[in-house]
Amino acid sequence: MKPSLVLRMGQQLTMTPQLQQAIRLLQLSTLDLQQEIQEALESNPMLERQEEGDDFDNVDPMADNIEQKPNPDVQEPTYQESAPTVDNLEDGEWSERIPNELPVDTAWEDIYQTSASSLPSNDDDEWDFTTRTSVGESLQSHLLWQLNLAPMSDTDRLIAVTLIDCINNQGYLDESLEELLDAFDPELDIELDEIEAVLHRIQQFEPAGVGARTLSECLLLQLRQLPAKTKWLAEAQRLVSDYIDLLGSRDYAQLMRRMKLKEDDLRQVIELVQSLNPRPGSQIESSEAEYVVPDVIVRKDNERWLVELNQEAVPRLRVNPQYAGFVRRADTSADNTFMRNQLQEARWFIKSLQSRNETLMKVATQIVEHQRGFLEYGDEAMKPLVLHDIAEAVGMHESTISRVTTQKFMHTPRGIYELKYFFSSHVSTSEGGECSSTAIRAIIKKLVAAENQKKPLSDSKIAGLLEAQGIQVARRTVAKYRESLGIAPSSERKRLM
Structure with a gap:
């Protein structure tokens, strides 16, 4: 078989940079999109936020067939006149020329980013700064904070720190006391009774039940911190210490026979035990709260369901008309080429955002139209829906519908749901x-x-x-x-x- 040259003709689909950018923006969540827009605003001088109440010129700087012309009404500044100096200004004239408040070229929002969800409203009297801005505290740091307030010797404090390090997130001690004893330096001359005594000190810390080795011990520690006059306290302590296995298997007949209690009395004892927390460490949350920003808002108006985009979630962008006016068509300098490329990228970015909003609006409208029964009556009225149904309704591919519905949320009178929630077999x-x-x-x-x-x-x-x-x-x-x-x-x- 000898080598030869063969000419073949074929077709293949090539994704342009504009299409790649549109697909990437389409599958981003609202929070990721906000970060992407912020990065675009910082890197592209042609982009700027469109604030409410801004007046725009009739000339659209995004139009390709519009050539920017200088405004004859605007005169170029001249610097031929001599500026007044300190020597030729009188005292009264000097005070008149200096204003009380000097103008600033930046606003607070330009340097420090704020959001509407993190700031209090004018009539919000119960707004708490610490609940919105504080970082979650771990269980170990909470226990160490209490340890610093407890008077202890250096050796006992070393033992306490070691015990706290061995407590898991649920509040239980993972290691046995014998293993901890072997881990200490023999020169410290620490005995097992000392570790046991320090553990009892830690078990008095908050949250109640922390430092326990078994579920029975955890519940007993919480019962011991209840008032002595608590009803059925002694029976509850006996139940969790001797018959915790029967309680787990729900063998109530055996429990009534062994504890010699009637059915109503046993029920009250069990209710007291069920009021305890089997995972005391879960009360201390170390993870930060995750917030969801809805992309679409659905509301009912005059027996009709209206679908609207959340305009506050994503800022509106426009091309800066002043910078766009600096671009000249016949100029091939490096600066002009850079500004022309930035202007083209700004147009592509804005067009991709508009395409994302239009696609999201079409898909959300079809979902609301199909799941009207859910909005009226709840989950029991949910109809079966697959991606293919919405794809046929809007005339798009199923992969596009999948990108639109991933990490996108809809705010309804029944709550906030991910768009994927409305699809089911x-x-x-x-x-x-x-x-x-x-x-x-x-x-x-x-x-x-x-x-x-x-x-x-x-x-x-x-x-x-x-x-x-x-x-x-x-x-x-x-x-x-x-x-x-x-x-x-x-x-x-x-x-x-």
């Missing part, structure tokens, strides 16, 4: 119709909430109740939906009521 009904999986989850949640807690509904029983409503669902499907809702099995939902 379907299950056939006995009448030949379809029911969405979201509606089935809502029905399961409603059935479990109304069940008899002495005899909770099993997955098979729930499947039978759904079949009675015309929804054909297998038992394993019910179990999958129940687990996704965070609902325990029937054996763990049994209560003594």
Whole structure:
């Protein structure tokens, strides 16, 4: 086979930089988009924020066929006149020439970025600065802060710091005391009783129950901090110390027989135990709060559902007309070429933002039109919906719809939901119709909430109740939906009521 030259013709799709930028902006969340816009404003001098109430010239600087012409009314400044000096100014004239407040060329918002969500309103009397700006405190730092207030010797403080380091985020001691004893330097001459005594000191810290080694010890520590006159306190301490396994398996008949209590008395003892926190360390949150900014706002007006873009989420941009006026067509200098490229990039960026808003508006409108029943009646009225349905309605590809609905949120009268929430698979009904999986989850949640807690509904029983409503669902499907809702099995939902 000898080498030869072959000429072939073909077609292939090439993504232009403008298309790549539009796709990248389309899949960004609101917070990421705000950061992208801020970076574009800092890097491109042709871009600027469009403030409310700004007056614009009739000439559009973004138009390609508009050639910027100098304004004849604006006269070039001349510097032939001599400026007044200190010597030829009298005292009165000097005081008149200096204003009381000198003009500034920057505003506070130009240097320090603020947001509407982080600032108090004029009528917000309950605004707390620390709850909005403070960084979350870890459990270890909270315990160390209490340790600094407790009088201890140097050796005991060393032991306490080591114990605090071994406490996990849920408030339990991960290491045994024997392992901690082996970790200390033998020259310190630390004994096991000293570690035990320091642990008891730490177990008196807040939150109550911290430093426990088992669940039973954690609950006992919390019960010991309750007032001595608390009703059923002694029975609760006996229950968590001796019969915690029977309580976990919900063997109430065995508990009543061993503790010699009636059903109503045992129920009150269990209620006291259930008021405790099995994970005391979870009270100290170390993670910062995550905020969600809705992209679309849905409201009802005169029996009609209106869809609007959240204009406050993303700032409006425009091309700076002053800088755009400096661009000359016939000039091929480096400065003019740079400004021309920046002007073209600014136009592309603004056009990509407009395309993103239009696509988001089309998709959100179709979702609201399809899920009108959910907005009116709740989750049980949710209809089955897939990406292909919206793609056909708006005339776009499914991948585009997937990018639009990812990390985009809709503010409705029922709450804030991600656009992905409105898409769900379907299950056939006995009448030949379809029911969405979201509606089935809502029905399961409603059935479990109304069940008899002495005899909770099993997955098979729930499947039978759904079949009675015309929804054909297998038992394993019910179990999958129940687990996704965070609902325990029937054996763990049994209560003594």
